[in-house]
Amino acid sequence: MFNLITGNQSNVKNDMLSGVTVALALVPEAVAFAFVAGVEPMVGLYAAFMMGLLTSIFGGRPGMISGATGATAVVMVSLVAENGVQYLFAAVILAGLLQILAGIFKLGKFIRMVPHPVMLGFVNGLAIVIMLAQFGQFMVKNTAGEFEWMSGQMLYIMLGLIALTMAICHFLPKLTTAVPAGLVAIITVTLLVVGLDLDARSVIDYVRDMLPAEKAADASLEGSLPSFAIPMVPFNLETLKIILPYSLVIAAIGLIESLLTLSLIDEITDTRGRGNKECVGQGIANTVNGFFGGMGGCAMIGQSMININNGGRGRLSGITAALVLLGFILFAADFIEMIPLAALVGIMFMVVLGTFEWSSFRIIRKVPMSDAIIIVLVSSVTVVFDLAIAVIVGVIVSALVFAWKHAQHIHAETSIDENGYKVYELRGPLFFGSVSHFKEIFDPVNDPEHVVIEFQRSRISDHSGIEALDSLAEKYLAQNKKLHIRHLSPECRQLLKRAGDICEVNVMEDPKYHVVSDQLG
Structure with a gap:
């Protein structure tokens, strides 16, 4: 409107x-x-x-x-x-x-x-x-x-x-x-x-x-x-x-x-x-x-x-x-x-x-209760006190909610598609806290010739996640195996050094989000 x-x-x-x-x-x-x-x-x-x-x-x-x-x-x-x-x-x-x-x-x-x-x-x-x-x-x-x-x-x-x-x-x-x-x-x-x-x-x-x-x-x-x-x-x-x-x-x-x-x-x-x-x-x-x-x-x-x-x-x-x-x-x-x-x-x-984000009235009942509380809390503290306090309070509450929701590490569901490719469908964010478990999910030595990593239900949050994906791509390349990476944001593809060329681009479906990285800061 x-x-x-x-x-x-x-x-x-x-x-x-x-x-x-x-x-x-x-x-x-x-x-x-x-x-x-x-x-x-x-x-x-x-x-x-x-x-x-x-x-x-x-x-x-x-x-x-x-x-x-x-x-x-x-x-x-x-x-x-x-x-x-x-x-x-x-x-x-x-x-x-x-x-x-x-x-x-x-x-x-x-x-x-x-x-x-x-x-x-x-x-x-x-x-x-x-x-x-x-x-x-x-x-x-x-x-x-x-x-x-x-x-x-x-x-x-x-x-x-x-x-x-x-x-x-x-x-x-x-x-x-x-x-x-x-x-x-x-x-x-x-x-x-x-x-x-x-x-x-x-x-x-x-x-x-x-x-x-x-x-x-x-x-x-x-x-x-x-x-x-x-x-x-x-x-x-x-x-x-x-x-x-x-x-x-x-x-x-x-x-x-x-x-x-x-x-x-x-x-x-x-x-x-x-x-x-x-x-x-x-x-x-x-x-x-x-x-x-x-x-x-x-x-x-x-x-x-x-x-x-x-x-x-x-x-x-x-x-x-x-x-x-x-x-x-x-x-x-x-x-x-x-x-x-x-x-x-x-x-x-x-x-x-x-x-003013008028859409917040429409989505307030659709988003998780924790998100709705954070929106109202930050808005109220901004008005009553000041911006800095509001943002600090909001980030702290969000971090606590995040820690509670994501206490479990990143995981993946595996399957074999119609082409015989092994598909790792990731769930959960890839960031500095989940990198070690991310590396344990994959088996480059025993995996078939073609492997797909599907990020449709996951996202890379920081540069540690980028480095982990690059490192994984290098391991598959060392085994002479073809790695296919799907549904990464444009910024992720830009930051990848070794895995950038093997990302599959789908303009209509690929998400758009920012990555915490000095290279784009």
């Missing part, structure tokens, strides 16, 4: 137009998260520019958008409050270096081991978080300086403009995909508000509401180029003790959210990003942030979905978004300040509709 994806092919026009749309959507998010972290709005905008630009250039997932995020901002609050913004910059640099090390030591591959129920819970939980975050745009500051809900004409105009934005985003792609529907919606709603002089809250109104009264009148999103500066903190063990705990959490949360977003985009676009390279890209971006006055961040699922929905597939989309955002800050602050919040809220609501 809410399939908003406009296509899977990357081209320059789509990337650039989608990048402009993303740049507009980045502004209120960057400002909001800067206030969450307790820093000036420009620190958030600089972070959005640098994270978006550098991860698009050096990261491992074309089309994914990074910037200042709430997941990392909430970690920074106490550090800024207790020690000041310079310690935040130092912590972001250290977090970036830790992320680079994670990429160098190829830790990004382990995101492939996050179970599908955890991914469903992550996606649904983040969709709910994005939706709840938009309700903050319905709050206004009264004369007493307190926030209250919109009411009366202002509320009706807000709701009407949101509905118009969502209608344009939904129906325009059915007529044409020449331009991103989100960009058309923002321009249309902005011109309507300006032309009819409607009482609608704009981006600058939101910024002024968030600032103290003495600063609100002079509020502006106009700025200059970020400049290099070494954080003004003592370079000693005491400083390291202060920033290290925050850096570890920022690095971990940033990588978890980035790599899960990478996996989500992989699934949507039927392509594969490189997790280890993304770790390095995120680390470079955060390190540069600390030296140029940004608050750092990670991948943003909302803006990434906007980009994908509008046809942005290549690195150029993220680069364009970052450069356009910088252009707004330097030359066109007045334009972004006048954009109605309703247009951006409407676009984010469409992101929620497109991100």
Whole structure:
């Protein structure tokens, strides 16, 4: 019902137009998260520019958008409050270096081991978080300086403009995909508000509401180029003790959210990003942030979905978004300040509709009870606490369930087919824990000339399984016997060195799944 994806092919026009749309959507998010972290709005905008630009250039997932995020901002609050913004910059640099090390030591591959129920819970939980975050745009500051809900004409105009934005985003792609529907919606709603002089809250109104009264009148999103500066903190063990705990959490949360977003985009676009390279890209971006006055961040699922929905597939989309955002800050602050919040809220609501896995309602009664519980658990923890805790809880529960269900080792049912071939029909996953028993199943010396290994009811989960299959193929070849391997995924066939040429390919029946491997990381 809410399939908003406009296509899977990357081209320059789509990337650039989608990048402009993303740049507009980045502004209120960057400002909001800067206030969450307790820093000036420009620190958030600089972070959005640098994270978006550098991860698009050096990261491992074309089309994914990074910037200042709430997941990392909430970690920074106490550090800024207790020690000041310079310690935040130092912590972001250290977090970036830790992320680079994670990429160098190829830790990004382990995101492939996050179970599908955890991914469903992550996606649904983040969709709910994005939706709840938009309700903050319905709050206004009264004369007493307190926030209250919109009411009366202002509320009706807000709701009407949101509905118009969502209608344009939904129906325009059915007529044409020449331009991103989100960009058309923002321009249309902005011109309507300006032309009819409607009482609608704009981006600058939101910024002024968030600032103290003495600063609100002079509020502006106009700025200059970020400049290099070494954080003004003592370079000693005491400083390291202060920033290290925050850096570890920022690095971990940033990588978890980035790599899960990478996996989500992989699934949507039927392509594969490189997790280890993304770790390095995120680390470079955060390190540069600390030296140029940004608050750092990670991948943003909302803006990434906007980009994908509008046809942005290549690195150029993220680069364009970052450069356009910088252009707004330097030359066109007045334009972004006048954009109605309703247009951006409407676009984010469409992101929620497109991100939430509505099929989970349909399958919840069909999947095993353990999977259903994990989906609900991860979604709930994401909303109540944060993403990192939710994913860790989900992975732990899934691991316990897996250990319980797969306490028995891998096994095979053997038979002789109509051609006289001996068929080993494997049952259970082939991974590091089942490799030794896998090797004991086969008898290369006494088996007939032709042997079939059937993976239709099994799958290879990691590189240990690949090596075990390669080793088995070598044993059969040494006996001058023909081994036939059926129903492997394309990635498995790609990784096999000795057994790759003896895999039988069936495009219609062969499964597609990812393998935990450094070679594809």
